[in-house]
Amino acid sequence: MDSPHIKSRAKSPADDPDRVVSAVRVDDDEAFELKLRPTRLSEFIGQTKAKEQLAIALEAAKARGEALDHVLLFGPPGLGKTTLATIIANEMGVGFQQTAGPALQIQGDLTAILSNIKDKQVLFLDEVHRLQPVLQEKLYTALEDYTLDIMIGQGPSARTFVLDIKPFTFVAATTRPGLLSSPMRARFGILLRLEFYTEDELRFVVERSAEVLQVPIDRDGAAEIAIRSRGTPRIANRLLRRVRDYAQVRGNGSIDRPTAIAALEMLEVDAHGFDELDRRLLRTIIEKYDGGPVGLNTLAAALAEEQDALEEVYEPFLIQIGFLDRTPRGRVATKLAYEHLGIEMPRRYSLF
Numbered sequence: 001m002d003s004p005h006i007k008s009r010a011k012s013p014a015d016d017p018d019r020v021v022s023a024v025r026v027d028d029d030e031a032f033e034l035k036l037r038p039t040r041l042s043e044f045i046g047q048t049k050a051k052e053q054l055a056i057a058l059e060a061a062k063a064r065g066e067a068l069d070h071v072l073l074f075g076p077p078g079l080g081k082t083t084l085a086t087i088i089a090n091e092m093g094v095g096f097q098q099t100a101g102p103a104l105q106i107q108g109d110l111t112a113i114l115s116n117i118k119d120k121q122v123l124f125l126d127e128v129h130r131l132q133p134v135l136q137e138k139l140y141t142a143l144e145d146y147t148l149d150i151m152i153g154q155g156p157s158a159r160t161f162v163l164d165i166k167p168f169t170f171v172a173a174t175t176r177p178g179l180l181s182s183p184m185r186a187r188f189g190i191l192l193r194l195e196f197y198t199e200d201e202l203r204f205v206v207e208r209s210a211e212v213l214q215v216p217i218d219r220d221g222a223a224e225i226a227i228r229s230r231g232t233p234r235i236a237n238r239l240l241r242r243v244r245d246y247a248q249v250r251g252n253g254s255i256d257r258p259t260a261i262a263a264l265e266m267l268e269v270d271a272h273g274f275d276e277l278d279r280r281l282l283r284t285i286i287e288k289y290d291g292g293p294v295g296l297n298t299l300a301a302a303l304a305e306e307q308d309a310l311e312e313v314y315e316p317f318l319i320q321i322g323f324l325d326r327t328p329r330g331r332v333a334t335k336l337a338y339e340h341l342g343i344e345m346p347r348r349y350s351l352f
């Protein structure tokens with residue numbers, strides 16, 4: 001499904017292929033994810049609010065025989081944005097084409113894609129916040145009026161032609177909706193926020209994937225993987241794959257709770273789904289910066305990490321489960337973080 005246009009985000013330790021709990025897709029995941037990706041809305045687990053909103057919009061667009069309104073999907077990586085984009089195309093019974101913001105470098109790239117668009121098809125653009133401003137502007141008229149301004153020639157003899165393009169559905173995904181310009185945001189009729197999954201939902205994801213892969217797993221084994229998956233189906237599927245290997249080599253091939261625990265301990269994924277990098281982040285705030293507040297750029301430098309990776313990959317989950325606070329003066333480790341690392345919290349911080 002991925003096109004050669006796809007480029008991954010800036011490399012950082014968070015994207016390390018050996019980092020088993022990274023929410024970012026690594027090369028190793030691609031073929032595997034294709035196999036496990038739900039293809040219909042009814043197979044898509046969780047995200048009840050987004051699914052309901054989408055189901056109504058799909059039914060209405062199909063009844064009118066029109067292209068679905070443009071859709072913006074936003075939320076942390078690995079929660080199912082690409083999956084939902086492919087489901088939209090399947091449910092509408094239309095073609096699907098995929099590219100990513102950083103892959104489009106010049107106007108010609110975008111013109112080539114838009115001028116070849118098929119009636120009502122889905123055009124999926126990942127990392128829309130990284131699309132160059134000049135290309136964003138070019139997209140505005142295409143999204144609003146289904147026309148494209150094409151400039152021919154240069155200098156005084158240059159002329160602009162307006163090309164009609166077929167009505168289509170633009171599905172854009174972003175981990176940073178705040179970085180979109182307001183004219184861009186205004187072009188989307190349907191805004192869907194994806195949330196972290198609950199442990200029960202992730203257990204369903206693991207059980208479904210195990211069925212597809214024909215790996216025997218019991219409920220407790222699936223639950224153990226779910227608990228350590230940081231609310232993220234991509235991580236749940238990756239952990240399942242590693243636990244499957246362990247069960248095959250060290251056990252009898254089937255996954256129960258003790259097998260899952262032994263495999264995950266070997267991978268150094270703890271009971272919260274933290275690995276060495278998470279612990280290092282929390283430990284750095286506590287030990288180097290007295291628990292915070294510490295500014296994002298200072299923290300990124302101390303960890304030799306990209307700021308983007310901290311904001312997009314680590315923080316959302318640590319904030320969600322209450323281990324980290326984002327305050328106007330910087331990041332602060334909470335009481336839960338101190339407890340988890342077995343460090344006593346100084347009294348003056350006990351408010352957090």
Ligand SMILES: Nc1ncnc2c1ncn2[C@@H]1O[C@H](COP(=O)(O)OP(=O)(O)OP(=O)(O)O)[C@@H](O)[C@H]1O
Nearest residue numbers: 033036037044045077078079080081082083233234
């Ligand atoms: N609701 C779900 N039910 C079942 N499996 C899911 C669900 N959401 C995601 N997955 C699984 O997780 C994997 C990652 O999902 P997907 O590639 O759609 O994430 P994404 O949000 O697009 O990530 P990124 O932002 O990195 O592109 C998919 O291959 C799919 O198997």
